[in-house]
Amino acid sequence: MKIVQILPELNEGGVERGTVELARELVKRGFKSVVISNGGKLVKQLEAEGSLHVKFDVCSKNPLTALMRVYGLRKILKELGADILHVRSRIPAWLVYFAKKNLHVKIVSTVHGFNSVSFYSSIMTKADSVICVSGAIKEYIQKHYNTPREKITLIPRGIDLEKFHPQNIDEAFIQKFKDAFDLHDKFIVTTVGRITQLKDLETFIKAMALLDIPNAIGLIVGGVREDKQNYFENLKQLVKSLHVNIVFTGSQEKVAEIYSLSDAVVSASKKPESFGRSVAEAIALNTPVIATNHGGVLDIVQENINGYFTTMQNPKDLAEKIIKAKTLSFDGQKYISKNFSLEQMVQKTVEIYEEIS
Numbered sequence: 001m002k003i004v005q006i007l008p009e010l011n012e013g014g015v016e017r018g019t020v021e022l023a024r025e026l027v028k029r030g031f032k033s034v035v036i037s038n039g040g041k042l043v044k045q046l047e048a049e050g051s052l053h054v055k056f057d058v059c060s061k062n063p064l065t066a067l068m069r070v071y072g073l074r075k076i077l078k079e080l081g082a083d084i085l086h087v088r089s090r091i092p093a094w095l096v097y098f099a100k101k102n103l104h105v106k107i108v109s110t111v112h113g114f115n116s117v118s119f120y121s122s123i124m125t126k127a128d129s130v131i132c133v134s135g136a137i138k139e140y141i142q143k144h145y146n147t148p149r150e151k152i153t154l155i156p157r158g159i160d161l162e163k164f165h166p167q168n169i170d171e172a173f174i175q176k177f178k179d180a181f182d183l184h185d186k187f188i189v190t191t192v193g194r195i196t197q198l199k200d201l202e203t204f205i206k207a208m209a210l211l212d213i214p215n216a217i218g219l220i221v222g223g224v225r226e227d228k229q230n231y232f233e234n235l236k237q238l239v240k241s242l243h244v245n246i247v248f249t250g251s252q253e254k255v256a257e258i259y260s261l262s263d264a265v266v267s268a269s270k271k272p273e274s275f276g277r278s279v280a281e282a283i284a285l286n287t288p289v290i291a292t293n294h295g296g297v298l299d300i301v302q303e304n305i306n307g308y309f310t311t312m313q314n315p316k317d318l319a320e321k322i323i324k325a326k327t328l329s330f331d332g333q334k335y336i337s338k339n340f341s342l343e344q345m346v347q348k349t350v351e352i353y354e355e356i357s
Contacts, residue, residue: 134296158345
């Protein structure tokens with residue numbers, strides 16, 4: 001069976017990483033795996049792990065080029081002869097919707113986020129089978145699009161428990177990372193993700209300024225797109241004005257090691273996370289998490305066991321929860337393995353492919 005996943009780009013982000021991981025596992029199981037995207041830094045890894053990458057513009061929102069891209073995509077799909085097309089974003093889903101005419105191929109979509117309710121967003125519910133990454137997402141599309149219950153399957157994003165395992169951590173990297181950012185003998189609080197307003201990094205910075213722990217340091221781990229440079233500069237000014245110990249590390253590949261060296265991980269997002277991948281990954285490495293109390297993280301964090309919920313845009317409450325998290329001790333590997341493993345995600349996804357093909 002040939003599976004073609006389609007998404008805008010293959011750069012950093014949970015959707016991109018999940019696509020590459022699924023592709024690798026499909027190859028291991030004997031499937032033919034193809035990914036169509038506009039390219040990115042994960043292409044090299046994808047190809048090294050046995051999948052074919054086809055570079056095509058399924059990213060642009062320019063309506064003037066849409067028809068031409070529909071024809072281009074149709075030609076690619078005919079040549080590939082896919083059994084399943086798995087769309088992971090709205091632009092690719094619309095292009096596939098028009099390009100697949102008379103190709104007799106089944107469509108699977110994964111709804112990764114709380115997209116604005118609109119005709120444009122509704123395309124993600126028009127597939128033969130719809131995957132939701134959390135209970136919150138499932139409720140959202142049922143409420144706003146009346147998506148038939150029998151079309152929906154809840155499959156949380158899977159955590160790679162080989163990569164995110166305490167015994168497989170690169171200790172040499174951790175020492176170099178600590179040396180580079182002066183992290184030795186520090187209480188390290190980390191937030192991971194691209195630097196955007198939705199991550200509410202202001203609240204994280206203000207909470208760190210309120211934290212009554214003398215050796216505390218905050219890590220903000222994530223890249224900055226060109227259109228977010230002004231926001232990034234504002235964050236640096238806020239850090240300076242509050243005289244708080246915050247380090248911007250930029251984008252990092254070895255996030256497992258960063259979760260492992262952290263004493264707590266924060267997800268202070270204003271917008272509900274569709275799943276909360278960083279939360280699950282940190283817990284897998286036995287690092288407690290403090291997360292805003294909405295969205296997919298509600299399925300993951302067990303309050304008073306592996307983390308705490310905080311109210312949105314409340315630095316004081318966040319600081320208090322970080323202090324409380326210092327006392328938590330738990331077996332995150334066992335919990336994530338039972339509920340959110342990559343193996344479970346792959347198995348359930350393959351069952352959908354086989355069921356509708």
